[in-house]
Amino acid sequence: MAAKQHASRAVRSFGIAIVVTVGIVAALLLFMVLDGGGADLSYKTLDYDVQVQSNGDLKVTQHIDMKLADRSDDDGDHPWKQLYQQYTLKGSDLTNITDISVRNVTTGETYQQGDIAIPSSYSTDEWNREHAKQWYIADVSQGDSNPQPFDPAKDGLVSGNTDDRSKKIEIGWNIPSITSASSLKFDVTMTMQGVTTAYQDMATFQWEPLGVSNQIPIGKVTGTVTFPEGIDADNSWAWLHTECTSETERDKNGSLKFTVYDVRAGDYVDVVAMFDVGATGGVEHTRDTTIKNGIMKSEAKQEQQWRDQQRKQARIRLITWIAIAVVGLVLCVIAIIFALRSFNRSQYHGGVEYWRDEPEMSPASAAELLHMVDNKHSSRKMSASVLSLASRGAIAIYPGVAAMYRGIDMSQANNADIARMIANDPARIRDVGKTSTVVILPVVFNNVQSLQLRPSEQAALDLLVTASERIGSPVFDLDQMNKNFSDWKNGYKLQEKVTNTCDNEFAMLGATSICGGGAFAAGICAVMLAFLSMLYFGAIGNLALLAVISAPMMFASVFALSYLKLKGLTDNGQYLAGQVLGLKHYMEDFSEFKDRGVTDMTLWGRYMVYATAFGISEKAMKQLLKAYPQLADPHWLDNNASDSLLYWSYRSWYFDHRYTGPASFDTNSMDFSQFSANFGDIGAQLESGFADIQSTISAASPSGSFSGSGGSF
Numbered sequence: 001m002a003a004k005q006h007a008s009r010a011v012r013s014f015g016i017a018i019v020v021t022v023g024i025v026a027a028l029l030l031f032m033v034l035d036g037g038g039a040d041l042s043y044k045t046l047d048y049d050v051q052v053q054s055n056g057d058l059k060v061t062q063h064i065d066m067k068l069a070d071r072s073d074d075d076g077d078h079p080w081k082q083l084y085q086q087y088t089l090k091g092s093d094l095t096n097i098t099d100i101s102v103r104n105v106t107t108g109e110t111y112q113q114g115d116i117a118i119p120s121s122y123s124t125d126e127w128n129r130e131h132a133k134q135w136y137i138a139d140v141s142q143g144d145s146n147p148q149p150f151d152p153a154k155d156g157l158v159s160g161n162t163d164d165r166s167k168k169i170e171i172g173w174n175i176p177s178i179t180s181a182s183s184l185k186f187d188v189t190m191t192m193q194g195v196t197t198a199y200q201d202m203a204t205f206q207w208e209p210l211g212v213s214n215q216i217p218i219g220k221v222t223g224t225v226t227f228p229e230g231i232d233a234d235n236s237w238a239w240l241h242t243e244c245t246s247e248t249e250r251d252k253n254g255s256l257k258f259t260v261y262d263v264r265a266g267d268y269v270d271v272v273a274m275f276d277v278g279a280t281g282g283v284e285h286t287r288d289t290t291i292k293n294g295i296m297k298s299e300a301k302q303e304q305q306w307r308d309q310q311r312k313q314a315r316i317r318l319i320t321w322i323a324i325a326v327v328g329l330v331l332c333v334i335a336i337i338f339a340l341r342s343f344n345r346s347q348y349h350g351g352v353e354y355w356r357d358e359p360e361m362s363p364a365s366a367a368e369l370l371h372m373v374d375n376k377h378s379s380r381k382m383s384a385s386v387l388s389l390a391s392r393g394a395i396a397i398y399p400g401v402a403a404m405y406r407g408i409d410m411s412q413a414n415n416a417d418i419a420r421m422i423a424n425d426p427a428r429i430r431d432v433g434k435t436s437t438v439v440i441l442p443v444v445f446n447n448v449q450s451l452q453l454r455p456s457e458q459a460a461l462d463l464l465v466t467a468s469e470r471i472g473s474p475v476f477d478l479d480q481m482n483k484n485f486s487d488w489k490n491g492y493k494l495q496e497k498v499t500n501t502c503d504n505e506f507a508m509l510g511a512t513s514i515c516g517g518g519a520f521a522a523g524i525c526a527v528m529l530a531f532l533s534m535l536y537f538g539a540i541g542n543l544a545l546l547a548v549i550s551a552p553m554m555f556a557s558v559f560a561l562s563y564l565k566l567k568g569l570t571d572n573g574q575y576l577a578g579q580v581l582g583l584k585h586y587m588e589d590f591s592e593f594k595d596r597g598v599t600d601m602t603l604w605g606r607y608m609v610y611a612t613a614f615g616i617s618e619k620a621m622k623q624l625l626k627a628y629p630q631l632a633d634p635h636w637l638d639n640n641a642s643d644s645l646l647y648w649s650y651r652s653w654y655f656d657h658r659y660t661g662p663a664s665f666d667t668n669s670m671d672f673s674q675f676s677a678n679f680g681d682i683g684a685q686l687e688s689g690f691a692d693i694q695s696t697i698s699a700a701s702p703s704g705s706f707s708g709s710g711g712s713f
Contacts, residue, residue, distance in 0.1 A: 005347055005374075013562035021555040025546070028534055039217045039265070040069045041083075044183065048209055048223035052273070056196025056203060056283040059099070061189040070180040079179050081119040081127055084172030085188070086140065089157050091165060093206075095194030095284065096156030102135040102173040105185035111135045111173055116147050124177045135173040144170075159194050159284035198283035199291040208270035210263060218263040225256040225271060228279045236275035239299050242268060262541045272299065321545060324533050328553040331526035335519050335560035342516030345568030348373050348577040354589070355582025358606050363388045364456035365506045366580050367613035372512065372567060373577050374584075381502050382694075383686035384613035385460035386438075391605045391645045392451050394461055396439040397682065399648055400431045402477040410439045410475045415647050416638040436685055438464060438481075440474035459501035463494055478689035485696050492701035495694065511573030519564040526557030583607075584614050591626035605645030608682075617684065621649055649682050 047063040068080045089095060102111040114134030119127060138147035139155065150169060157165065171190065196205040209223070227236050231254050238256035240248045245261045246269075260269050274295050359366050363384035389395045398405065398418065405418070422428045443451065444461065453461065467481045468474045470488070485491050530553040537546040569577055586593075587607055604624060611620035624646075630636045631650050641647050 006343065009343060009563055013559045016562040017555045017559035020558045021551055024531065024534070024554060025551055028538055028546075029543075032538055039215075041216055042067050042069075043216055043218040044220075046218050046221045048221075048225075050207070050223060050225040052196070052205075052225065052227050052275075053191075054228045054280055054282070056194075056198065056205065056280060056285070058192040058195050058205070058207060059189070060192060060209075061187060063105075064186045064188065066181075066184050066186070068178065068181040068184060072179040079124065079177045080175060080181070081132075081177050082117075082172055082174050083186075084170050087169045087171070089167040089169055091157045091159065091194075092285070093194065094192055095159050096152055097137070097169060097171065097190050097192055098152045098156075099189070099191040100135065100137060100152075100171060101187075101189045103187040103189075104133070104175070105187055106183070109133060113137075114174065116149065117174065118147075119174075127174070128176050131174045132176040133174065135171070138170045138172070139167055140170045141166075141168045156193065194284045196280070196283055197285040197287060198277050198280055199287045199289055201277060201290045202274045202292045202295070203277045203280045203283060204272070204274040204291060204295060206270060206272045208268065210267065210269040212266055212268050214263075214267070215265045217265055219261075221258075221260040221263055221269060223256075223258050223271075225258075225273060227254050227273075227275050230279040231275045235279075236273070237296070237299075238271060238273040239303065241270045241272065241302075244269070321549070324529065324536075325549050328526055328529050328533070328549065331522045331529065332553055332556035332560065335522035335526055335557055336563075338516065338519030338522065339560040339564035342519055342564045342566070342568060345515050346372055346565040348569070348574060348581055350574050350578040352578030352582040354586040355579045356586055357579075357583075359576065359579040359583055359610065361509055361576060361579075362454040362456045362505060363609050363613040364454075364502045365509060365511075366610055368502070368506045369509075369511060369573070369577060369580050370584065370614050372565075373569070373581065380613055380615060380687050381456065382460060382498065382690045384609055385456050385502075386464070386686055386690070387612050387645070387682065388457050388609045389453070389461055389464075391609050392453065392457070393441060394444050394448070394451050394453065394457075395441055395464065397648070397686075398437040398439065399433070400428065400437060400477070401435055402437045402473075402475050402480060404428050404431055405437060405475060411442050413439075414642065415651070416642040419634070419638065419647075419651050435477045435479045436682070436689060437475065437477045438468075440465060440468050455505045456498075456502045459498045463498055466494060478686075478693065482689070482693045482696050485693060486700055488697070488700055489702055491697040495697050509572065509576060510570055511576050512567040513570050513573075514566065515568035516564040516566045519560055520566065523557045523561040523564070526553055527561070530554035530557060580614075583610055584616060587611050587614075587620040587623060588616060590620070590623040593627075601641045601644035601646055608645060608649065612682070612686070617649075617682065621646075625650070 044065045044067055045063075046065075049061040049063070051059040053059060066083070071078055071080065087094065087097060089097075100113075103109070104111065111133050112135070114131060114136055116136050116138045117127075117131045122131065137150050137152065139150040140147050142148065147170060150167075155167075157167065171188070173186070173188070175184075192207075195207060196203050207225075210218075210221070225238060233250050233252060233254045236254040238248075238250065240246055240256070240258045240260075242260055242263075244263055244267050247259045249257045251257065254275070256271065256273065258271070263269065272295075274292065361369070364381040367381045367384050386395070387397070390397045396410065396413070398410070398413075400422070404422070405413075408418075422432060444465065448461075467484065468476055470484050471480055530550050533553070534546055534550040537543070537550055587610075608617060608620060611617040625631050631641075631646070634651055637647055637651050
């Protein structure tokens with residue numbers, strides 16, 4: 001049984017851990033996707049194909065795959081119409097941009113050069129008709145809002161200019177109006193002039209595809225820089241400068257291939273290259289000196305500084321990742337081990353299989369103990385306590401509404417007479433299964449001490465007596481009680497008294513002790529570490545670490561928290577748990593015992609109280625009926641068990657079922673779904689009735705006064 005309980009709880013905890021982990025990870029990823037760094041425009045990929053010309057110019061082709069955020073919420077007033085890039089011309093560096101072409105790879109269309117146009121000045125139809133599918137080049141040195149015409153043939157800067165003059169150039173292309181695009185691909189080609197400087201020994205250039213002013217986030221940047229004919233890896237050198245995660249590779253022909261990951265706004269990427277000047281001719285910038293040794297030393301120094309910095313940062317990151325993983329692993333192992341131990345402590349490990357006597361505790365405490373060791377989701381404390389009051393003679397319980405018994409002295413009523421009265425009245429038969437009627441017997445008012453009630457039973461009796469006083473009669477049904485309590489604002493105090501009395505009574509048994517604190521503490525710490533590490537790994541964009549460290553940590557910690565038990569059984573708890581589980585098994589298997597003895601209606605009346613507490617009253621009734629078929633005979637019940645608590649459990653079924661005698665009765669074929677639905681399962685009916693009453697009292701209480709009873713009422 002213990003193995004079955006462990007397996008059942010493990011499956012439940014596994015499911016909870018999966019749902020929680022997947023939910024948190026999905027929510028985090030959704031937030032990252034929706035947030036998107038706040039970028040309206042982003043490049044999914046950006047690939048550069050750079051051909052270094054013999055005159056030092058760079059012929060650059062950009063293969064762009066971009067994403068345009070949704071602008072449909074702007075009432076269509078600001079759709080996407082124009083895309084652009086900006087460059088700075090300097091006499092000592094980039095002097096001009098020529099040979100521009102733009103091709104929409106998504107549609108296969110090549111754009112033509114057009115005039116400068118401000119998108120906001122045109123309606124959608126005018127824009128699509130007059131300016132869409134065109135590219136332009138403009139001088140925006142006076143501001144982005146004041147573009148001026150720029151003619152590369154005459155407006156470029158003079159090479160070698162030393163007066164620090166510069167121009168800010170914008171190259172843009174107009175697209176048909178669109179509100180969003182998940183993928184829009186373009187090839188943009190241009191020639192950058194004046195980039196290279198020729199020295200006596202080497203030609204060199206520094207090309208900056210992305211500067212710190214770039215505000216477009218890019219998922220991945222790749223590029224290939226190919227040198228002029230005659231240049232290979234032996235007479236050329238190239239370096240990539242960036243603070244992002246990157247990779248470089250040199251081919252045999254000397255070309256540089258690079259990859260840069262997760263470029264964000266403000267990140268820079270530039271390439272420094274140097275190759276044999278003999279492969280060049282007609283370079284704009286020339287210097288009458290050598291440069292190779294200076295660049296080699298400078299780049300070597302920068303590279304060493306960069307590698308030292310990267311090594312330090314990498315070590316810090318690696319130590320951080322390892323620390324998170326190790327601490328999380330330790331916390332999860334501790335939490336799981338302690339959770340397994342705590343659950344094991346909450347289970348019964350004794351050798352008692354069957355128990356035939358009444359447990360040494362009240363029905364309410366037995367319900368609570370079974371709830372703990374048998375992992376039931378609720379316990380029938382109140383209904384078991386009320387049924388126990390009936391078995392002790394404090395109250396009587398009858399089927400149907402109280403109005404059925406008007407004019408009858410119910411304090412001295414005979415069950416057999418009441419049953420015959422109901423059986424002969426179709427109207428009463430229809431009302432039998434609707435609710436239950438409670439009768440407070442005179443002994444409660446005259447000599448309640450003689451009943452020797454346990455605290456939980458006395459608390460339940462106090463609630464019933466209060467109900468009778470409010471209703472104005474010692475005979476009332478549960479529907480009347482529920483209706484009367486609907487406007488009783490202080491009813492929660494009496495309800496809490498019942499709950500607290502049951503809890504205190506159970507605590508006095510000394511059956512349980514606190515356990516699982518270590519598992520709870522370790523599990524909570526692991527959950528917090530897992531969540532914080534998810535935020536950290538998400539912030540640095542490393543979803544792989546989130547998947548291999550944070551997600552398993554979250555799963556393991558939630559599993560431990562779901563699996564653990566905060567209360568375990570003491571030695572006395574093991575002893576008492578044996579009685580509770582043994583009696584439960586005995587009642588479930590009663591018909592199989594050959595030595596069960598003579599039927600004792602009084603003893604079985606007490607058994608049914610505990611069967612109700614255990615939630616097996618219908619099963620116990622079926623077992624008893626299989627063992628003693630005479631219970632199926634209403635005449636036998638009237639003559640032999642009219643004063644038994646079992647009487648109404650069996651007698652009520654016959655109000656609307658024809659009885660043909662014990663010889664023709666087959667207990668195996670009896671329809672017990674009908675049996676319990678009509679009143680047979682008195683415990684289930686009481687549980688349902690008092691659940692409604694609890695809900696009513698809670699609803700009537702002042703806001704915040706009552707927090708619920710955890711299923712004990």
